[in-house]
Amino acid sequence: MSVIAGSEVITAADGTKTLITYVIEGNERYKISQNFKEINVLERVDPVVDARKKWAKYGAEANSPPGPGYDTTNPGENVTFILSKNWRELTEIEEANRLKKNPKVYISCRACSQNHYTFKCPTLNKNASQN
Numbered sequence: 001m002s003v004i005a006g007s008e009v010i011t012a013a014d015g016t017k018t019l020i021t022y023v024i025e026g027n028e029r030y031k032i033s034q035n036f037k038e039i040n041v042l043e044r045v046d047p048v049v050d051a052r053k054k055w056a057k058y059g060a061e062a063n064s065p066p067g068p069g070y071d072t073t074n075p076g077e078n079v080t081f082i083l084s085k086n087w088r089e090l091t092e093i094e095e096a097n098r099l100k101k102n103p104k105v106y107i108s109c110r111a112c113s114q115n116h117y118t119f120k121c122p123t124l125n126k127n128a129s130q131n
């Protein structure tokens, strides 16, 4: 998977931004659009960390403004963080729903090659508890 240079950022009236990136994987060309909103949050920062943000950029980014350049920096993938007492059941329900939607994409355990994550492997956990 290689990212084609020339991503574009579209800013909507409500402040939401859409980052459109083009990616080539094999012979297919994909358009990935990621929606995000920048929110200003007041926080106390270590003065050393703050000073580091004012360092001059160098190399290909030497003349770019402060902050991330969307040609060279991409936001990461969405990670859902569940704050709940029953997060285990919620993640299992979410995983079951995902499998219902797209049964072809499945996970495979590295220990027993069954349809679960390796860290959830019952055979590995059985071996670990015996030691």
Ligand SMILES: [Zn+2]
Binding pocket: 109, 110, 111, 112, 113, 114, 116, 117, 118, 120, 121, 122, 123, 124
């Ligand atoms: Zn397993």
